[in-house]
Amino acid sequence: MRIIIFRRPSWRNLALWGILLFVIIAYRENVASVFSGKLKPIYSVNVNTKDIGITFDISWGEETAEPILDILKKEGIRATFFLSSPWAEKHQELVRRMVADGHEIGSHGNRHIDLITLGPEEIEKEILTAQQVLEEVTGQKIRLIRTPNGAYNNKVIFTADKLGYRVIQWSVDSLDWKRPGPEAVVNNVLNGLRPGNGAKPGDIILFHASDSAPDTIKALPTIIQQLKRKGNNLIPVGKLLEEASSTWPPESNLKEERLTGK
Known part of the structure; x- marks a missing residue:
């Protein structure tokens, strides 16, 4: 035994x-x-409407932003502009026009560097530095962020979430920064980088209003008009999130993860 x-x-x-x-x-x-x-950023949402989020990133440039604002105003579209704080500080009149036109302002960080290369304290400093500038210029409470270059990891998303931010990615990429030509930008949005993956309700479209993307000015009216013909509404991301029953991917539902302890 x-x-x-x-x-x-x-x-x-x-x-x-x-x-x-x-x-x-x-x-x-x-x-x-x-x-x-x-931990994931928000790429898209599930909605019972035909709404689509429209977003523009700006980190540098003098020429592209104002024509885009003119197009959006003519078409009656309100969007989300993710602004780097140095650009916003330098172009305060344009930023105030965005606010006056009814657009939503989100953060595109302070320095245009990949936050994944930084420690948590440095990430927090980058986010809060940008927040202070953007809130002073816009008068808005800034709580959406698109990280520079879309770079993220658990550390970045957790730190942003701790500061009250929602990290916004995209599900439809115009690839306008590659300067493929206006027709290609239109096709990338309406039909998708792969056939059948064009913009649909709940999607978030990525454009740039930096001078790296001059094709956007020519492509944008066609994109807006075609999506309107399909019955879609283009709206800011914040409003899209208010309508959402859930976000995608499921790992972007951070509050739910916290409650379940996962």
């Missing part, structure tokens, strides 16, 4: 397990974000 002897754990082992348990409970959100591998 085999006898199994259970040894009483030492006080040191018990202390170590106690410390580990305390760390997990106290920092459970950080632990989840690091080990789950599931």
